[in-house]
Amino acid sequence: MSSLHGNLSGNQRRKMKSAARLYAVQALFQMEHSAQTVEAVRREFLDHRFGATYEGQEMLDGDIDLFDRLLEQAVNYQAAIDQLTDRALVAKWPLGRIDPTLRALFRAAGAELQIADAPPKVVITEYVDVARAFFEGGKEPKFVNAVLDHMAREAQPEAF
Structure with a gap:
């Protein structure tokens, strides 16, 4: 553990990891839709999201190391992660047909x-929580749970 996180409580570290996961999903979504490089999106998130105040609300401070590793792994191994995800999806719903937010979520979780x-189990729970943040009241969190469980058992x- 870096000395930066040495003085934080376990709960603070968990919140920072959760924020990093949420930001990784947002960053992967943004990269897919804007055709920006991973470095450009990474810089934007570090400069404008991590601990920043946006529209009067303070953004969560995220675990930068985890965020970096998730982005790097998701980008470098996207084809393998997408294949893992495809195998976990039902045949009628290939990865290309699902919601782009879910695609980004599966890439971050797969990474x-x-x-x-x-x-x-921690990874699955965390990303089901991310799904709840994006899809309040929908069936997506249960879908995410099932797909990630399959992915985790294979990975x-x-x-x-």
Whole structure:
């Protein structure tokens, strides 16, 4: 753990990791829709999201290391992550047909499952929470849970 996080409580570190996951999904979504490079989007998030005040609300401070690793892994291994996601989706719903926000979420979660720093159940719970943030009251969180469970069992079978 870096010395930067040394004085933080466990709860503060968890919130920062949760924020980093949310920001990674947003950044991956933005990259897909704007054709910006990973470096341009990364810089924008670090300059304008992490701990910034936006429209009178203070944005959460995120775990920059986790955010960087998620973006890097998702971009460098996108084809493999997308294939993993496709295998977890039902045949009628290939990755290209699902909501772009969900696509970004599956890429960030797939990246984190491959990094394997956190237990799969933690990763699944965190990204289901991200889905709830984007799709209030919808069926998407249950869908995300099912897809990520399948992805996790394939990516880390020893963890189950």
